[in-house]
Amino acid sequence: MTSAIPPRTVAIVGAGPGGTTLAVRLRRLGYRVVLVEKAAFPREHIGESLTGECAIVLRDMGFGDAMDAAGFPVKRAVTVHGPNKLNRFRVPVQRLGEDGVIIPGQTWQVRRPEFDSLLLNGALAEGAELIRAEARGVLRRDGRISGLRLRDETGKDSDLAADFVADASGLQTFLSRSGVCGARHRGGYEKQVAFYGQFEGARRDLAPDDGATHIFYAARHLWAWFIPISSTVTSIGVVTPGALFKASGQSVQEYLTAQLASLHPELSERLRDAQPVSETWSTSNYSYHIDDFAGDGYLCIGDAHQFTDPIFSFGVSNSVQEASLAADAIDGYLTAPSVDRMNPIHTYADSVSRAQARVKTLIDTFWEFPLAFLKLAHYDRQADIAELLSGRLYSQSAETNEAGVIMRDLLAKRRRAEATPG
Numbered sequence: 001m002t003s004a005i006p007p008r009t010v011a012i013v014g015a016g017p018g019g020t021t022l023a024v025r026l027r028r029l030g031y032r033v034v035l036v037e038k039a040a041f042p043r044e045h046i047g048e049s050l051t052g053e054c055a056i057v058l059r060d061m062g063f064g065d066a067m068d069a070a071g072f073p074v075k076r077a078v079t080v081h082g083p084n085k086l087n088r089f090r091v092p093v094q095r096l097g098e099d100g101v102i103i104p105g106q107t108w109q110v111r112r113p114e115f116d117s118l119l120l121n122g123a124l125a126e127g128a129e130l131i132r133a134e135a136r137g138v139l140r141r142d143g144r145i146s147g148l149r150l151r152d153e154t155g156k157d158s159d160l161a162a163d164f165v166a167d168a169s170g171l172q173t174f175l176s177r178s179g180v181c182g183a184r185h186r187g188g189y190e191k192q193v194a195f196y197g198q199f200e201g202a203r204r205d206l207a208p209d210d211g212a213t214h215i216f217y218a219a220r221h222l223w224a225w226f227i228p229i230s231s232t233v234t235s236i237g238v239v240t241p242g243a244l245f246k247a248s249g250q251s252v253q254e255y256l257t258a259q260l261a262s263l264h265p266e267l268s269e270r271l272r273d274a275q276p277v278s279e280t281w282s283t284s285n286y287s288y289h290i291d292d293f294a295g296d297g298y299l300c301i302g303d304a305h306q307f308t309d310p311i312f313s314f315g316v317s318n319s320v321q322e323a324s325l326a327a328d329a330i331d332g333y334l335t336a337p338s339v340d341r342m343n344p345i346h347t348y349a350d351s352v353s354r355a356q357a358r359v360k361t362l363i364d365t366f367w368e369f370p371l372a373f374l375k376l377a378h379y380d381r382q383a384d385i386a387e388l389l390s391g392r393l394y395s396q397s398a399e400t401n402e403a404g405v406i407m408r409d410l411l412a413k414r415r416r417a418e419a420t421p422g
Contacts, residue, residue: 007032008334011148011162013135013175015041015120018301018319019168023123024061025327031334033127034160036148038134041120042113046196046283047315048227048235049075049213051391052093054317055107057324066118072108073211073228078312078389080215081266082374087217089378094386102383105390109211111229131160138165138178138298145180145297164297164330167304168319175300176290187287187308187360192221193245194310195256196237198278203270204228215311216264220367223311224263226270233277238263239311242284253280289356294329294349296342301326306356309363317391318359322352325394355393358404362388365407372410376403 010026012019015037023033050058058067079090095105124130132153139147139159147161167175175181204210214226222244227235238259245255261268286307293305302319325348332344366373377385384403392398 008163009034009161010164010166010330011036011160012166012168013148014168014170014172014304015039015123015130016045016116016168016170016319017119017316018170018304018323019166020116020119020123020128021057021061021320021323022166022168022301022326023128024119024126025324026330027123027126027128029327029331031331032129033123034129034131034162035120035123036131036133036135036150036160038132040132042117044281045112045116046194046237046281047310047313048110048112048229049225049313050107050110051313051317051389052095052105052107053391053393054320055105056095057320061122063118063122066122067108067110070110070114070118071230072110072115073230074106074208075109075211075213076104076106077209078213078215079205080217080377081264082217082370083219083264087370087374089374091377091382091386091389094383094390096392102387109213109227109229133158135169135174138175138180163334166326166330167298167300168302168323170303171307173290173300173304175293175298175304180295180298181293181300181305182291184288184290187289191242191284191286192239192309193242193282193284194237194239195245195252195259195280195282196225196235197256197276197280198229198233199236199271199274200232200234200277202226202234202236202274203272204234213313214267214270216267217370218263221309222263224260224267225311226267234274236260236271236274252282256280294345294352296345297333299326299329299345299348305352308356308359309367311363311366312359312389314359314391314393318355318393321355321391321394325351351394355398358388358393358398361404361407361411364411368414369410373407376406381406 009032011034013036015035026033077090077092081088093105094102097103133150135148136151137149138145145165150158205212211228216224222240224238229235289306293300301322329344329348333341381403384401
């Protein structure tokens with residue numbers, strides 16, 4: 001009688017939405033999954049708004065009922081407010097129906113401490129293991145990654161052997177800092193800082209749009225978000241070039257209060273009767289990308305390899321969609337003959353890079369050509385822009401999205417003009 005072969009082990013650094021989505025997918029494929037997370041849950045985290053595609057992934061994994069039971073506000077649209085009322089446009093959440101026709105969709109606004117805990121508990125229920133420790137480095141055998149070096153809360157070091165390592169550490173970019181991936185390259189956006197808090201009494205849209213996201217555009221790289229996260233509480237924040245905050249000489253709370261009063265008249269009106277119910281938080285936003293984020297025995301998910309201006313709330317959506325693709329790539333890598341095992345990793349890296357490029361094209365156009373973006377979103381290509389903002393960035397249809405093609409051509413024309421002498 002032969003003993004059963006133990007399942008292969010995948011170590012995942014980070015138990016946020018990307019890490020836990022990957023854990024669920026891999027457990028259902030039969031792998032041993034070990035999540036390594038140094039933070040205690042529930043934890044406070046920025047990023048409360050989910051795209052329509054993110055909702056589809058969550059429902060596909062079986063989390064839909066739990067999301068509904070948590071009472072997260074339903075999001076059916078995003079409204080962008082330009083400097084005046086003529087520059088305002090609404091983008092509905094959409095999805096593909098069974099017949100391939102685009103129909104109205106919906107997703108959720110979430111309270112991240114509860115949302116992240118919900119996904120983590122779901123992963124543990126699937127049989128994933130959790131180690132409360134900090135990943136300090138990688139182990140290698142015969143030139144390839146073979147696990148992680150960990151340090152627990154008491155300062156004790158230990159080794160975790162693994163057949164594959166996935167980095168879902170977000171802005172910590174663990175594998176890049178460990179020298180496995182390439183270095184971080186600064187993106188093309190200004191250094192920005194976000195200041196945010198939670199408020200009661202903010203005026204929302206009437207039902208059924210009472211859970212809608214609002215974005216208030218004031219100037220280049222200066223904007224505010226308005227995201228309902230419960231029946232009474234709204235997350236409101238301002239993103240500003242760091243230089244403006246530094247020049248103000250104000251504290252974090254003073255700066256947020258001043259900006260909310262002056263940044264946009266529509267925002268000020270909505271906050272007339274609002275009162276803060278949390279402290280004021282701040283976080284720096286640096287756009288970056290990392291080369292070689294997927295290779296022999298490793299890959300990165302979401303912010304662990306690229307972070308872009310967060311104005312359209314792609315962060316969680318990209319992480320969970322990339323996690324789904326990563327599960328297939330890891331499975332292919334671990335089950336394919338040695339000569340072919342890198343093919344699924346290369347496919348993953350190519351798909352992810354293309355989707356991230358589409359995000360950058362969308363946001364670059366919004367900042368560089370705001371009137372052209374308004375025209376596409378409000379008049380010429382409403383459905384196309386809605387498809388992209390719903391997070392449908394990884395499908396084949398995104399490659400031929402007409403609005404995307406127009407935006408790429410517009411930006412390419414700008415680059416050619418800038419490169420031409422005189």
